[in-house]
Amino acid sequence: MSVISDQVRSFWDIDAATYDRSPSHNPTSTVELAAWGATLRRLLPPPPARVLDVGAGTGFLAIQLARQGYQITAFDLSAGMLARLADKARDEGLEVETVQGDATEPSVQGFEAVVERHLLWTLPDPGRALEAWHYAAERLVLLESLWGAAGGTGERLRRAGHGALRRIRKEQPDHHAEYSAELRAQLPLAGRSTPEALVSLVQSTSWGPARLERLWDVEWATRRGLPSGLDRLLGVSPRYAVIAQ
Numbered sequence: 001m002s003v004i005s006d007q008v009r010s011f012w013d014i015d016a017a018t019y020d021r022s023p024s025h026n027p028t029s030t031v032e033l034a035a036w037g038a039t040l041r042r043l044l045p046p047p048p049a050r051v052l053d054v055g056a057g058t059g060f061l062a063i064q065l066a067r068q069g070y071q072i073t074a075f076d077l078s079a080g081m082l083a084r085l086a087d088k089a090r091d092e093g094l095e096v097e098t099v100q101g102d103a104t105e106p107s108v109q110g111f112e113a114v115v116e117r118h119l120l121w122t123l124p125d126p127g128r129a130l131e132a133w134h135y136a137a138e139r140l141v142l143l144e145s146l147w148g149a150a151g152g153t154g155e156r157l158r159r160a161g162h163g164a165l166r167r168i169r170k171e172q173p174d175h176h177a178e179y180s181a182e183l184r185a186q187l188p189l190a191g192r193s194t195p196e197a198l199v200s201l202v203q204s205t206s207w208g209p210a211r212l213e214r215l216w217d218v219e220w221a222t223r224r225g226l227p228s229g230l231d232r233l234l235g236v237s238p239r240y241a242v243i244a245q
């Protein structure tokens, strides 16, 4: 395994202990979950299709899809994240296969669709990963958010506003730490996961023409669940999907 992969894996192995406490990582509002459920069902072939969730983490997508009757393989570099996912699936009596490995060269294939949420930014070679996923699956569904540096001044201000409100409420940060500047410098999409970048990247691979959709329903449902009027005034970051097949 490369030095970058080692650093990324160690980060997420530690983050696994607290990742799910952030509502942006692990939404629990029934309304937001319903909006995600409808979105996934619309973008994916119907259950019981075989779906590969790459960079599955603690299983936000994998568990929702298993609840809907999909046959899920959750693939991730971090044993810590996968262990959390497996515990959650077991608690609900859901069947989810977990496989540890590097998404750039997945050791599994034969899927009707591959999904990811918030993985691409942390890959050193996202184009190579997309190419590898095309061998593994027939449809590609990327679920992404336009936040941080990628979102420009508006998103920076929104983030600063939400951050200030969270500090006033004495809430914990979303992660135990941040990636180092040295590590981020080796990740071409870190802070640059824009719709333009991802559509171009997908179209530069063998996936070919991509479709882009704004996930308005998920944004609407997420905003409704924010804890205060001030949070709702600041709003939520744009979410979008890039689809190809």
Ligand SMILES: C[S@@+](CC[C@H](N)C(=O)[O-])C[C@H]1O[C@@H](n2cnc3c(N)ncnc32)[C@H](O)[C@@H]1O
Residues within 6 Å of the ligand: 005, 008, 009, 012, 025, 054, 055, 056, 057, 058, 059, 060, 061, 075, 076, 077, 078, 081, 101, 102, 103, 104, 116, 117, 118, 119, 122, 123
């Ligand atoms: C931001 S988390 C997203 C987790 C999950 N998809 C979600 O939406 O909550 C990124 C995940 O990608 C995983 N990851 C990072 N690099 C990876 C790689 N090269 N191969 C597989 N998984 C990777 C991390 O271990 C982590 O679980």
